[in-house]
Amino acid sequence: MNVAVIGLGLIGGSLVQALAATEHQVMGFDADPATRAVARTAAARAPAGARWQVTGALRDAVVIADLVVLAVPLPALPPVVSEVTAGGYRGLITDVTSVKTPVRDLATAALPPDGPRYVGGHPMAGREFSGFPAAQPDLFAGCAWVLCLESSGTLLADWLELAALVTSIGARAVPATASEHDDAVAAVSHVPHLLAAGLATAVTGDPLAAALAAGSFRDGTRVAATRPELVAAMCAGNATAVRQALDIVLANVAALRSALDAPDPARALHPLLAGGHAARGAWPPAPGEPVVVAARVAPLLELGRAGGWVTAVAPDRRTVTAVRPAAQQ
């Protein structure tokens, strides 16, 4: 496949390297000249058989592509979508941002009916560091990569094309609607960023506490090191789901807070803590044996809802190989 990757940050920079290491032709674009310079140096060092190109002209990347991957932050998507379509591109588009409903709505509004097709994507492979220097070709190995599949609106062939691509670089292709995705990541990704910020802020001006902070503080605040504008954009773009998920966590913590007021706090805390302990012990769920699933919308969405993922797409595109959590088989 000829793939154009627009944006060479952590995800885009990792993706060009991962795709180039398979049989794909890859061209990367970034609007920032300094990023392009760093990326060109890395590209020049790529081994034979894993070569890729960098361009400073978005149209040059897009004109020869079968697939355009928009790897820019959420706020940058609207102008980039306009530029890609203005260049006459008519192929398949995907993105890698952490919120899917607003991007689906943007694509529906911005893409002409006879123009490019859009399938939303999101690799769950963030790090607290961003930018090309943090990129690594194996970033997606074993990571869940959501590919959005709607009951209507997504061409199944496009979905399977992308599933074949992301599984070829070792990712787990997870089928989910944009709305299901947004609810799930609100709970497991966006809310943890808000808790981390709230916890990190609490040691400001307390040098003794900062000196005593160790593993539980380090891990509980790690993602507070993420650039605030990225976290603000992803939470704001998914505000409804984040509110809902945050309220559930806040209710859990409020129950723990009440238990501290009980006559016997240890006894009152224990069952609540045991619930969290059991949930953490069951995660990540052990993968079951590979099974074959029909490459149709309903069974694929059912697979995603059950916590499963696609590991390979059959060459005839009529079935996929899939894995579910072991307990559910």
Place this chain on the structure above:
Amino acid sequence: MNVAVIGLGLIGGSLVQALAATEHQVMGFDADPATRAVARTAAARAPAGARWQVTGALRDAVVIADLVVLAVPLPALPPVVSEVTAGGYRGLITDVTSVKTPVRDLATAALPPDGPRYVGGHPMAGREFSGFPAAQPDLFAGCAWVLCLESSGTLLADWLELAALVTSIGARAVPATASEHDDAVAAVSHVPHLLAAGLATAVTGDPLAAALAAGSFRDGTRVAATRPELVAAMCAGNATAVRQALDIVLANVAALRSALDAPDPARALHPLLAGGHAARGAWPPAPGEPVVVAARVAPLLELGRAGGWVTAVAPDRRTVTAVRPAAQQ
């Protein structure tokens, strides 16, 4: 020094190995025969010059000791203190539990006036795994080890003896009152455990969310893997400080929650997230150059309040070498 370590879990098991690797004579006791068997196997494999002993009789460990380290969980402390004093021990006692005010009160009540002296301690070296098999001799290298120092009540000579001991195995001896310690660890250790439990519980019954959970969920919930009874005991034993610290974090998170309701959530979230980002970026504080501090109560407590720690005790016990955060020098 002849050191008896009572309890061979993660901390006690690591401590016997760390002390034995310096010039100390160490005997370990555990009430559980299976733990003693595992510990004896490890002791038999210790290299020459780092030998230590295991006993199944607490009195045998205590009778020859200059120092008794109580490395049992908080709820087990009262009977163990009784047993140590009943054995006629009159030397120095310390402990390693994560709450210091209740242990200080227990010691004040339980120890006869002419009996053993007590100095509370707490190495900030927890892991989510417990038990002797998780122990490692280098667990305390670079870790903050609080040693309680009260304006009255602690014999300075005892404090310095313990500071010399813990710095000899690479720990940072942090002077703090029991109450200062409890407030600080409520914020940086106990509250993170409650947030982790609240977050982990939220994915129960949501297989898609569990499948998409990645780094931010993994780190934000890591300490939910700690045994619930240990977390319940430490939070209950420090309930007042934990309530206070949790309310501060909940207020921070409530502000983020309100920002999600603002007309422009990204703009409203940004300054709050930037505060957390700055706090995380400033942690851990860079250590300054070593300085010499008088070995007296007031300057030592001032050092701890400023986020500093003792790295060595002078042989004449009149001064200590100390490090403060770089920005404060």
